[in-house]
Amino acid sequence: MAAIGSAVGLGNVWRFPFVCYENGGGAFLIPYFVALFTAGIPLMILEFSVGHWARGSPPEAFKKIGKKWEWAGWCTVLMPFLVAIYYIVIMSWCFSYMIFSIDLRWGDQAAHFFESFLGDTGTPIVFGGISMPVILGLIVVWFFVFLILYKGVKRIGKVVALTVPIPTILLIILTIRGLTLPGAIEGISYYLTPNFSKLLDANVWLAAYAQVFFSLSLAQGIMITYASFLKKKSDITNNAFIISLADAGTSFLAGFTVFSVVGYLSMNAGIGIESLGTQIAGPNLTFITYPTAISLLPFAAAFFGFIFFIALLTFGIDSAFSMIEPISSGINGKWKISKAKATAIMCGIGFCLSLMFVGGSGLHLVDIIDHFIANFGLVTIGLIECLILGWVYTLRKLRYHANEISEIKIGRWWEVLIKFVVPAVLFLLLLASIFQNITNPYMGYPWWLIVLAGITPLIVIFAISFTLMKIRPKEEPL
């Protein structure tokens, strides 16, 4: 249940719709399904098998494979920590919207309201004024993450028993409302109609793989950590399928909610859906479409709005604490620092780093960092995982381990996917996307900014990972 909670989060209701919109709606769904079945589910089984076999945090698991590979474990736990820094900013927006929903403060112009709420400067270069509601949201969310985590994994189980089903029910209610809006069918048509010419664009494929990695919490050490807590006889393969399909199913559903409202907005504006781009493209899409759907509910809109944003927060909180848990477990495992202390340190550092998004440039910085972390960081870590676990460690042993305790037996096809297909696809996609990003910088941003906000965090993660591997606990011999 905790793993479902981690996988199903804002990645489904916030990230999937806007990535889908940016990559041509229906054009994105085919690569998404291909990525889910060729990389998502096989890697989910792989991470579950490693965690269950190693019975430790990702750095410990990779160290068990070979001492020199410990850095890869640290990379996998640092990556979700970096994601958490901006992910919790999105949650703080949700927190503010939960308050705003009491009187539906966004009014009829949800798009305009979102920009004025953030004090958007329109560019990532100008920091602008500080948004106090965002700072307040950050304090609240980071504090909740700390509260849930400091007592350890037992508390997580209790939290997710509530935070997984409630938001799903509310999402279904909003989807029904969205589908009954005038113009909804145009939005759904844009969402579902495949555009086969887009299948030749490497960026669309990379975005699909990245979305699967982000949403399923893969290449982030999260599933390795959770699998280490599973009972010895837990069915790994079945769990991997359930989590992956529940996650993709939630994304698919959220697409209907958002795109039905996009169709409505397009009809109201009297322009085509593609032309709405400048208004609604990017991380702000859901903060325009969901409030619009809420305002249009026939009764008790404020009540449903309030409940919906609580639900969105609870959706996110499962993923947020799962992003901090692996690094806390890693520190706790290596240096024997108490879990509470490790969690407090990481939450403190995370909060300070989140403050860089509280200005009017926050929306754009989130967009750049998310683009590079998900599209390049997670995909690179996924590639490294496949290479180390597929080629250095005997993959067959992991398959036998999974088959021993699982009802569904995985065949050699899985080994072929992890050893050859997934690494080859990820490598080619990375190369093609790097080339495209060099010839055409992301969103036309200046190069120095892309290096500073997009590439530097990735280099820092690798540098810290190697440093953490070198720093040995006092009692451990060299």
Add this chain to the structure above:
Amino acid sequence: MSLPLSAIIMLIFGCIVLYGGLAYFIYRAFKGKNK
């Protein structure tokens, strides 16, 4: 306006694969538990 055929196919495919698959694996999990 009605949905184009390719969109309807995508809708059916998504629903069967994702929700049908999910229901199937949950069923297997319950079946395994009761054994």
